[in-house]
Amino acid sequence: MLRHRIYYGLKPFVPRFIRIGIRRWFAIRKREKVSDIWPIMPASERAPDNWLGWPDGKQFALVLTHDVEGKDGLAKCRDLLRLEQEFGFHSSFNFIPEGNYNVPSELRDELVSNGFEVGIHDLKHDGRLFVSRREFSRKATRINRYLRDWNAAGFRSGFMLHKLDWLHELDIQYDASTFDTEPFEPQPEGRHKIFPFWVPAPVVRKSEADSKAANQLPCSTSGRPRAGYVELPYTLPQDFTLFLLLREQTANIWLQKVDWIARHGGMALVNVHPDYLCFDGAVARTTEYPISRYKSFLEYVSRRYKGAFWNKTPREVAQFCACVVNDAAVNEA
């Protein structure tokens, strides 16, 4: 966290490629030390206690998500949408409500009308969301307004910073700010699971009876307040980590990890940033990587696991999981 604060403090004074260079230097050295827990954390394949599997007998879930960091990313959303449509996939696009770009309602409508999802990515993406509880509460009010206005159900914080117990102030069905294992993140502790889990609101756990009732709440359609939310950890390394920090030249780590997740019936959830994708041939900047790498991942999954994966938007996955994750899984949050 301290390193993150220093890194973020440098932002106004140091060009982006130099800041990424600094993170790269740390990441490459760290990689040698974490080979036993990354990209696969042993024992994270253990399913929740009452887990009965994915709908329709599917072998594993595939969840594609995108955080749109800036104007460059915003300009590439439609190209990314088209690419995923070619393969028949659906995904979610998370936008920063008060960042350095405006989110056109036409784009949000186009995504939703095509079966894609729109989510909230932080508030300002300035690294200060969780600096104080009082400040967070004020920001939560604004985030809730965007959730309502955008008809969104999901949230992911900037830089994958997370305080899961604070997020109960948000009117969300799910959060996606954590990961199974990603030691290169500013807040590096992972959740060590490749399945969604339930994060219970503390106030409903007054007694055993209340606890049982609380477990039924997420499935309620009666309009009662939710008693928690589903956490969807990402389980494939972020594109930023693989291609910009560690300078991997292929998508092989994604392919190997998705094989492992499929073998264990888990959830393959990836975060691909349109900002870093280069759609038109030669990659000119150190902050981009060729679209062919993401495309090769989509091709691999659609070919090798045809008919075997459950590709849904995170909102749909959260709706399903809210009804099946149990108290035992809950307590690990």
Ligand SMILES: [Zn+2]
């Ligand atoms: Zn971000």
